[in-house]
Amino acid sequence: MEFSEIVQQRRSIKSYLPDKEISDAELKELMQEVVLSPSSFNLQHWTFIAVRDNSLKEKIQAAAWGQEQVLTCSVLLVVCGKLNAYQDAPEIYKDTPQGIQEKVLPIIKDFYDGKGQLQRDEAIRSASLAAMILMLAAQNRGWATVPMIGFDPEAVSKLANLRPNYIPAMLMTLGYKKDDPRPRDYRRPIEEIVRINTLDGPGLMG
Numbered sequence: 408m409e410f411s412e413i414v415q416q417r418r419s420i421k422s423y424l425p426d427k428e429i430s431d432a433e434l435k436e437l438m439q440e441v442v443l444s445p446s447s448f449n450l451q452h453w454t455f456i457a458v459r460d461n462s463l464k465e466k467i468q469a470a471a472w473g474q475e476q477v478l479t480c481s482v483l484l485v486v487c488g489k490l491n492a493y494q495d496a497p498e499i500y501k502d503t504p505q506g507i508q509e510k511v512l513p514i515i516k517d518f519y520d521g522k523g524q525l526q527r528d529e530a531i532r533s534a535s536l537a538a539m540i541l542m543l544a545a546q547n548r549g550w551a552t553v554p555m556i557g558f559d560p561e562a563v564s565k566l567a568n569l570r571p572n573y574i575p576a577m578l579m580t581l582g583y584k585k586d587d588p589r590p591r592d593y594r595r596p597i598e599e600i601v602r603i604n605t606l607d608g609p610g611l612m613g
């Protein structure tokens with residue numbers, strides 16, 4: 408499929424065929440594209456908890472405003488961000504030339520150490536970029552998704568056994584579309600969303 412077709416066709420789909428399964432092998436293939444997502448200093452803050460167990464899905468559904476797609480999806484993903492991912496830098500950089508390691512590792516430590524808000528921003532930023540790739544990669548393979556923030560993060564963290572250094576950035580359902588969605592909702596015009604040079608600058612011409 409053409410990339411622009413994938414982008415055009417991706418929608419938040421909340422109604423799924425309940426008996427459609429996604430195998431570990433197919434999920435793994437998808438994830439092999441997701442891991443190519445960008446992240447600052449290549450820290451790859453993301454971890455995905457793939458929830459397949461129905462009783463666990465039910466509990467998460469109760470913590471997610473009862474949203475139907477949480478239960479009927481083929482797999483529910485808890486998209487997590489790692490707050491202290493910067494501490495993984497020595498492992499991530501272990502195969503890079505020594506000279507680069509010596510330069511970059513202290514910069515990374517200095518940039519993140521003791522900066523809780525930045526660590527949280529980065530965990531959410533990286534997990535969200537990876538989640539976007541996941542949605543497009545899924546769409547390319549005929550699967551549908553919905554990203555979700557309608558959930559109680561403390562309850563979901565507990566149910567997914569997240570350690571305190573992980574946060575649930577969003578939930579993501581993945582399933583096989585049952586019905587076509589209604590037409591797309593309003594999108595803000597390009598003239599409004601792109602400003603030249605400064606926020607009060609002109610919009611794009613043409």
Ligand SMILES: Cc1cc2nc3c(=O)[nH]c(=O)nc-3n(C[C@H](O)[C@H](O)[C@H](O)COP(=O)(O)O)c2cc1C
Pocket residue numbers: 417418419420421474553554555556557558577591592
């Ligand atoms: C961060 C984020 C959180 C969202 N949370 C929910 C949610 O909890 N429940 C839901 O039904 N849709 C949720 N959505 C889906 C949006 O409603 C949807 O993306 C938007 O209406 C645009 O529609 P489209 O995705 O079909 O283009 C969320 C989307 C994003 C990006």
